[in-house]
Amino acid sequence: MKSLKALLAKPFAHYIRKKVYKWASNPIVTQEKVFQKLIESAKHTEFGKDHDFENIQSHADFIKRVPIRDYEALKSYVEKVVAGESDILWKGKPLYFAKTSGTTSGSKYIPITKESMPTHVEAARNAILLYVAETGNTDFVDGKMIFLQGSPVLKEENGVKLGRLSGIVAHYVPGYLQKNRMPSWETNCIDDWETKVEAIVDETLPEKMAIISGIPSWVQMYFERIQERTGKKIGDVFPDFKLFIFGGVNYEPYRNKFENLIGRKVDSIELYPASEGFFAFQDEQEDKGMLLQLDSGIFYEFIKADTFFDSTPTRITLKDVKLGVNYVLIISSNAGLWAYNIGDTVEFTSLKPYKVIVSGRIKHFISAFGEHVIGKEVEHALNEALQQSGASINEFTVAPKIDPEIGLPYHEWFIEFEKEPENMDAFEKIIDASLQTQNSYYFDLIKGKVLKPLQVTKIQKDGFQNYMKSIGKLGGQNKIPRLSNDRKIAETLTNYKKA
Template structure:
């Protein structure tokens, strides 16, 4: 065992011991966060506009600060971009995290001196929890690959600006930099396919022990390695034993990734975003993600079915229940207030408070009143794949098809199969049945002949990669929407690959 692995164990024990204190009293931890960030932001422009000095409780805060998205808060963000100080948080942001928005174009999310530890410590503590639970620390002595965006930063009013993964790259602890791949020279390559070829070249003969990234882009990395070597990943990287991922549901990609690897490896799921690092998987046997209640973010939870109502309930961590879909609202030491990040979550346990990401507020289908959400389509696909073990899915999306004739409308599933089902018609039938079981509104529409059963359109394995490349969104942190209420993505795919 190397010195890094050896020293990580007492550090892991100390971190978990501190963590257990706030895990036992999460409501108190959240109250402390709330009071800290409110008091510190009293004299900011936002704090003055919303009378922070008069706010003492979360209930008073909800009366003063409405739920907003990026577009609603844009006037404040624009003032920051112009170099104005003390707008949302004291001083100027340390960084802007640049991210793509579906309705707001490019978004610039502030990261402050106070909030950067949330991003860094969240990822670090996820690994330390793993070490503490399993006793496995040898991965720290090998090479660690983080598939991320470019670390090159631009300047906006003197503020460093770039992709979150590129920003975080500048804060990798010094003791891990000698382990980290790819090199800086490779990481700054903008074209994803060129960059991926260079990453393969750099890592192919290294002692890789940990690989981290969004699953579909990690799969592209594996595909290139297997194409070049003719071997499974386990034979190329025999010491690779830990996969760290986040950003999308792993379930649709799991079968193909594990087939590519050729054996089981441990994995850690994380819940990061440009707005903050919210949760991580702290136990291998439990897929629930531990919500970080003491990390500079005060969380609110709006029941998802109430989100678009004029005055939805805004619950604190002490008021949530398991099994309910909530829109996640954050208030943070990055200066985000009443901010809807667009994700929905569902708690799997309380004390400790663990959750799963259940979908996106804007990613659903309700063209016919069915309100099908991401969790339901991903679950239906998982169940159908269990009945057809030969199936491996590369990527998929679902869109409504509104009939212009007397024939009924339907949901169209555009699926890129790495290995298609032996009987596509039966697979589609199973998929439809599992979705009907998960969504009673959809079931009623099928039973009433308002909708026809879903149709599956088979696409080539690299269909989504080609589409994303044409859109200039290949690689990095870009993700394919699971669900759409229109056919922009579906028709874009069909324009390339036909029906």
């Protein structure tokens, strides 16, 4: 017999779906309202005064007054907020700082305000409710749910709490889920990731797990520990496991490995959360595109990725985007981020409603020879090779080999295989042919004998985990870049080459 909670889930899910699709079906007006409200709310802040928000009436006015910035360029304002000053980027003080790892600036402090915090929680909730509305599946509602996340222990800096986004969100799990959620508070507070995973395995093995959520690479580590302990498939250990929720990286390279670990297929929902905002979630099981969150206090701008490094790239809004174009995502939000480059690139898969996939990072590409290979291209090429060969992988990354001892330079693929292909040469050729088909620059460089076809370097079991541990980034929200334009990661990874 279903619980009252399970019975109420369906009508509530349909109510929320109707509400979501109301703004999704009126996207341009929705975004214009968000834009005007943001400008009005922040015009008396220091940033608003410095950039003449009083006289901004349109997107064109905004472009003239507010340049694109990354964290480094916004840092002088953020430092004032961190120092405890009010009304700098947004009215008052933020509720939290989400602390993230910066590539050039050390730690980054991303503000989360009382206006922006609810949007993170609502989007995560709505993703599950739209799944319920579409599938009618409420079996998981009474089961246990685990969210592999960072520690919820928060520090304080000048009256503002500070922590990882996933740890901050842990404080906002609604009351009706508190009895279902795992792991326990004590286990969640363990800092060392390997110790934490073992404790999570101890806690969850006796339970009826229904939802498992986290970054795929870290969920994989959890699954592997369970399999080592039990000798069973995850689907047999947790027969009630019905839904996998993930974000942070593309799931496709992990799919074969996960289905093998689980022993059966389970439904999945992809999310696009970040410290800077919750941008999109998958709203239909048969559509990999994620519904862009247009009514969440975030105003979106887009710049074509191949023009981003021009002196004055064109900034467009939602009404001018096209399908299949790689765009750098620029946001302005009620957290006090203005024309802010979060570093991600997206591609639209639908314009009615607006749906995106994450295609990569604007700084994570290979263009050592002018090829500008992006994350989406390498992931697509690898998936083709995995499907055709029957191989499966645990992790991978790609870097240029600019000065080999013999022969032409090439792209070096570092792959930790779960199941190796029978013919490695054929596997490499499938990837290379796919890249040449997708990327005309790469095709020209191969045909022109500037580059030779890629080569795979096999990494030993747990090599990527050991690499992440060696740099102090094992677990949590940390993930390895798919692409690098230099050899920094590659040089360390060579220590974990398979003999």
